[in-house]
Amino acid sequence: MMFTVAIDGPAAAGKGTISKAVAAHFGFAHLDTGLLYRAVGAKVLAGAEPIAAARALDPVDLEDDSLRTPAVAQAASEIAVIAEVRSALVDFQQKFAGREGGAVLDGRDIGTVICPDAGAKLFVTASAECRAERRFKELTGKGMDITLDQVLADVKERDARDRSRETAPLIPADDAVLIDTSDMTIEQAVARAIEIVQARLG
Numbered sequence: 026m027m028f029t030v031a032i033d034g035p036a037a038a039g040k041g042t043i044s045k046a047v048a049a050h051f052g053f054a055h056l057d058t059g060l061l062y063r064a065v066g067a068k069v070l071a072g073a074e075p076i077a078a079a080r081a082l083d084p085v086d087l088e089d090d091s092l093r094t095p096a097v098a099q100a101a102s103e104i105a106v107i108a109e110v111r112s113a114l115v116d117f118q119q120k121f122a123g124r125e126g127g128a129v130l131d132g133r134d135i136g137t138v139i140c141p142d143a144g145a146k147l148f149v150t151a152s153a154e155c156r157a158e159r160r161f162k163e164l165t166g167k168g169m170d171i172t173l174d175q176v177l178a179d180v181k182e183r184d185a186r187d188r189s190r191e192t193a194p195l196i197p198a199d200d201a202v203l204i205d206t207s208d209m210t211i212e213q214a215v216a217r218a219i220e221i222v223q224a225r226l227g
């Protein structure tokens with residue numbers, strides 16, 4: 026059986042947690058597509074040329090724990106505006122989406138560009154302040170030395186860049202179901218996402 030769940034939304038909206046939970050619930054595979062852009066961003070910070078880095082990307086590059094920093098996130102959103110970088114990453118994502126057994130992909134353009142025919146599309150959002158607060162807890166929980174203001178600035182700057190770029194901007198697909206998680210617990214958001222996917226699965 027093949028079924029793709031597309032989960033898009035702005036920075037730190039909880040896409041990762043929701044995607045993992047949805048994938049676990051239905052026994053689907055999960056791909057955090059942000060890691061592809063983060064891995065390219067990390068290589069560029071280390072001196073590589075963006076398009077060549079995207080073309081040479083290896084799945085093992087995604088397993089690097091250091092990809093989760095705000096500096097890498099910023100680098101990711103900078104290289105993510107380059108059309109050739111994005112096109113170099115399309116094939117890997119579409120192959121993953123088409124795998125037997127079902128797949129959940131989360132990112133910015135899954136429902137609009139990568140998997141326009143996805144069986145279920147969700148657009149997860151929350152206020153910038155809520156998202157920054159959650160990401161701040163996550164990063165400081167891992168021992169990172171950062172302030173809430175720095176996290177909020179990162180989130181806002183990336184959102185603005187992601188929304189205004191010409192290629193595959195961050196925008197809900199026409200047929201995506203919106204989930205605003207500002208006033209929801211993560212459990213409530215996960216339950217709502219599962220309900221939406223279940224309804225599409227029939």
Ligand code: CDP
Binds near residue numbers: 105
């Ligand atoms: O975890 P968070 O939501 O903060 O970010 P992420 O999903 O890891 O994505 C990092 C950056 O990669 C984003 O700010 C986007 O610029 C870019 N990205 C993208 O352009 N398209 C995707 N499908 C996923 C990420």
